[in-house]
Amino acid sequence: MAAISLTLATILAALVHLQFGVPDAAIVYMLAVVAVGMGYGSWMAVTTSVASFLLYDFFFVQPLYTFSIAAPEEWLDLLLFLVVAIAIGRLSALQLQRRREAELRSAEARAMFAMSRDIATAATALEAAPLLAARLAREAEMARVWIGLGDSIGEERVVADTRPGEPRPSVASRWILHPSSSETQPTWVKVRESAIARPGAGAETRELRLRQLHDDEPLTMLRVPITVGGQTIGSLWAAREKGDPFPGRSHSRLIGAAADQLGQSVVRDRLAAEATAVEVARQGDALKSALLDSVSHDLRTPLAAIRAAAGNLMDPDVALKPDDARSIAGSIDQEAERLSRLVRNMLDLGRIEGGALHPSLELYDLADLVDPVVERMSPLLVPSPVEVSVPADLPAVQVDAMFVDQILTNLLENAGRYAAGKQIRVSAKTVGGQVWLIVEDAGPGVAAAAIPHLFERFYRVPRSRGSRTAGGSGIGLAVVKGFAEAMGGSAVARPSALGGLEVIVRLPIEYEPKATDLVESTEATEPSESNATAESTDGDGPTEPPRPTGRPAGKSRILMGPE
Amino acid sequence: MSESAAVVLIVEDDEPARAAIASNLRARGHEVDEAVDVRDALRLWDNRRPDLILLDLGLPDFDGQAVIRRVRREANTPIIVVSARGREEDRVAALDAGADDYLTKPFGLSELHARMRAVLRRAAGPEADTEGRLGLGPVVLDVPRHEVSVGGIPVELTPREFELLKVLLSQSGRVVTAGRLLRAVWGSAYSDEGHYLHVYVSRLRRKLAAADPSGAAAKLIVAEPGVGYRIVAE
Numbered sequence: 001m002a003a004i005s006l007t008l009a010t011i012l013a014a015l016v017h018l019q020f021g022v023p024d025a026a027i028v029y030m031l032a033v034v035a036v037g038m039g040y041g042s043w044m045a046v047t048t049s050v051a052s053f054l055l056y057d058f059f060f061v062q063p064l065y066t067f068s069i070a071a072p073e074e075w076l077d078l079l080l081f082l083v084v085a086i087a088i089g090r091l092s093a094l095q096l097q098r099r100r101e102a103e104l105r106s107a108e109a110r111a112m113f114a115m116s117r118d119i120a121t122a123a124t125a126l127e128a129a130p131l132l133a134a135r136l137a138r139e140a141e142m143a144r145v146w147i148g149l150g151d152s153i154g155e156e157r158v159v160a161d162t163r164p165g166e167p168r169p170s171v172a173s174r175w176i177l178h179p180s181s182s183e184t185q186p187t188w189v190k191v192r193e194s195a196i197a198r199p200g201a202g203a204e205t206r207e208l209r210l211r212q213l214h215d216d217e218p219l220t221m222l223r224v225p226i227t228v229g230g231q232t233i234g235s236l237w238a239a240r241e242k243g244d245p246f247p248g249r250s251h252s253r254l255i256g257a258a259a260d261q262l263g264q265s266v267v268r269d270r271l272a273a274e275a276t277a278v279e280v281a282r283q284g285d286a287l288k289s290a291l292l293d294s295v296s297h298d299l300r301t302p303l304a305a306i307r308a309a310a311g312n313l314m315d316p317d318v319a320l321k322p323d324d325a326r327s328i329a330g331s332i333d334q335e336a337e338r339l340s341r342l343v344r345n346m347l348d349l350g351r352i353e354g355g356a357l358h359p360s361l362e363l364y365d366l367a368d369l370v371d372p373v374v375e376r377m378s379p380l381l382v383p384s385p386v387e388v389s390v391p392a393d394l395p396a397v398q399v400d401a402m403f404v405d406q407i408l409t410n411l412l413e414n415a416g417r418y419a420a421g422k423q424i425r426v427s428a429k430t431v432g433g434q435v436w437l438i439v440e441d442a443g444p445g446v447a448a449a450a451i452p453h454l455f456e457r458f459y460r461v462p463r464s465r466g467s468r469t470a471g472g473s474g475i476g477l478a479v480v481k482g483f484a485e486a487m488g489g490s491a492v493a494r495p496s497a498l499g500g501l502e503v504i505v506r507l508p509i510e511y512e513p514k515a516t517d518l519v520e521s522t523e524a525t526e527p528s529e530s531n532a533t534a535e536s537t538d539g540d541g542p543t544e545p546p547r548p549t550g551r552p553a554g555k556s557r558i559l560m561g562p563e
Numbered sequence: 564m565s566e567s568a569a570v571v572l573i574v575e576d577d578e579p580a581r582a583a584i585a586s587n588l589r590a591r592g593h594e595v596d597e598a599v600d601v602r603d604a605l606r607l608w609d610n611r612r613p614d615l616i617l618l619d620l621g622l623p624d625f626d627g628q629a630v631i632r633r634v635r636r637e638a639n640t641p642i643i644v645v646s647a648r649g650r651e652e653d654r655v656a657a658l659d660a661g662a663d664d665y666l667t668k669p670f671g672l673s674e675l676h677a678r679m680r681a682v683l684r685r686a687a688g689p690e691a692d693t694e695g696r697l698g699l700g701p702v703v704l705d706v707p708r709h710e711v712s713v714g715g716i717p718v719e720l721t722p723r724e725f726e727l728l729k730v731l732l733s734q735s736g737r738v739v740t741a742g743r744l745l746r747a748v749w750g751s752a753y754s755d756e757g758h759y760l761h762v763y764v765s766r767l768r769r770k771l772a773a774a775d776p777s778g779a780a781a782k783l784i785v786a787e788p789g790v791g792y793r794i795v796a797e
């Protein structure tokens with residue numbers, strides 16, 4: 001390039017000199033010097049300046065075509081030309097250098113900004129790490145980047161790797177970014193890894209520092225410790241192929257900044273976790289005090305009744321007739337049962353709130369679950385008449401039997417409280433892919449404004465004027481909802497056609513309802529079995545049904561199995 | 564109302580509960596032994612073979628299951644286990660180990676008496692007659708002929724349904740866990756397939772109900788949610 005521009009400059013100068021008679025064509029060479037300087041840097045500019053000086057002397061200074069100079073004043077001209085050429089060349093070269101630096105800086109800034117964004121938009125440091133590693137590999141031109149978190153190198157757990165699954169290279173030495181250098185002048189310190197693989201603390205301190213470069217490694221291994229408050233919590237590892245140049249200042253800064261940002265992100269995570277723990281504890285406290293607030297009255301009432309009744313029975317001065325004594329004992333029993341239900345609900349609410357519900361779902365005929373509860377609760381519902389209509393041909397529900405028991409117990413207790421002697425109805429029907437278990441009453445009902453809040457914990461229906469019935473503890477329906485949802489169902493309330501409140505608990509059916517499956521297969525002829533060859537012989541014969549694996553796909557599959 | 568007088572062993576570490584039950588049973592004419600832990604219970608078992616054992620599963624020294632295993636090695640004495648709510652798996656294990664029935668704390672005395680009557684009646688005599696027939700209410704199951712009738716009307720059952728009804732009837736009054744039923748009817752490979760059982764019980768009930776206009780046969784098989792099934796004798 002320098003040669004081409006010099007040749008062009010020489011031809012141009014000759015043209016200017018010969019055609020237009022311009023006596024001093026030296027200035028034309030300046031163009032070549034500036035062009036080369038801007039394009040190729042300082043040393044090329046100086047070289048071009050000296051070459052221009054010689055060429056001009058050779059072609060244009062008397063005696064022509066020699067390097068000797070006749071007139072002494074020409075000497076001065078030529079020397080001035082040389083000085084100016086060099087100066088202009090250097091200036092042009094500086095321009096180039098500035099531009100290159102600016103480009104590097106802007107690339108670095110872009111990369112830094114992108115990294116910050118990765119960190120800021122990721123929810124946690126663990127989420128940010130893979131993004132960061134990938135970006136670093138791209139921007140800092142690394143063959144591989146991975147990030148390990150742990151108190152020492154031996155305990156590090158890799159949270160991100162740009163080449164996952166491949167074995168991580170083990171080399172005998174690596175470079176560590178000097179901790180204090182990430183902002184100013186990044187310096188890499190070579191360490192020998194003789195002690196690295198040894199487990200336990202102190203591996204780091206046993207690293208033998210060697211400042212001499214060994215060229216026998218296949219990879220250049222780089223490690224940047226991730227530190228938080230002076231304590232190392234992990235490392236950012238990067239590997240470069242041997243052929244690639246050692247990372248420059250810009251790439252080093254980038255790697256250092258990535259490690260710093262990751263450290264900050266981990267700190268942020270820790271703070272967030274602490275804040276969450278505090279919030280959970282605070283909510284737990286709020287829950288506990290609301291619970292105590294809500295149930296203290298409901299706990300004391302039956303206890304007071306029990307103590308009074310027992311005191312009556314114990315009193316030596318009271319001569320009770322046997323029937324009276326029995327009825328007093330009966331009230332103790334009844335109050336104790338009320339207490340028992342309340343305690344059960346409190347414990348269940350605690351489990352729901354604590355996320356400790358693990359329903360054991362099994363198939364049931366809903367009637368099997370409903371009948372015992374209605375039977376158990378009916379003495380408490382007197383004088384309200386209870387009507388139960390659960391059709392026999394309902395599809396089986398997949399539920400936790402204890403949950404359904406508690407749901408129905410609570411709904412019946414509620415209905416009994418508000419029915420005020422009027423009718424209570426328990427029914428069930430299939431709607432879409434669900435079975436609806438419905439409990440409703442013919443009592444005065446609940447104000448429309450209260451209905452949306454019924455399932456909120458500790459919510460009590462405002463007492464209507466003149467109403468004698470005490471509101472519930474605000475736990476029963478919250479448990480109903482919690483249990484229904486834990487089984488994959490839901491619970492809603494609305495005014496009943498009977499006049500009072502209707503609560504619908506939607507329960508999941510185990511399979512997509514294929515109405516024909518169940519109905520046909522329950523015919524006396526059992527068509528699904530008639531095609532089994534074992535029907536007339538013994539079912540234990542050679543056609544043993546294949547052992548069902550896991551969850552049956554549907555009822556049809558079970559019914560098709562040979563008997 | 565009143566069950567025949569029996570020797571009852573109560574194994575319960577909570578003193579007030581034990582005392583209340585014991586005094587009630589004594590007042591009803593039973594003889595009562597009281598034990599506070601497994602060691603105590605086994606000593607009293609060796610001392611005087613009781614007619615019935617009421618066993619709390621949460622005992623201070625050993626697991627109550629140890630009592631069931633020991634008793635079952637030596638006798639068929641009815642055992643009713645008492646478990647706390649939330650320990651459902653304990654009671655299934657106890658029933659599988661050979662216990663006859665269960666109660667969940669807190670329970671009423673009337674519930675206890677009902678369970679005691681049922682298991683004592685069962686222990687009093689075998690269900691099958693000399694011809695190998697098992698009968699209960701309108702339902703008669705002829706084991707050698709593989710025939711079932713309800714109120715004299717024959718009912719067509721598949722071999723599995725027949726086996727299922729036979730196992731339940733022969734254990735009448737006892738709770739039979741789902742696992743035991745599955746193992747007895749389908750084989751041990753099926754012991755986790757509760758879905759199977761549910762479908763067959765449903766069909767069995769429908770067939771019995773179809774043959775019995777009175778509706779009594781349909782109510783014969785009662786589900787014990789989370790545990791299994793039982794035949795209700797009364």
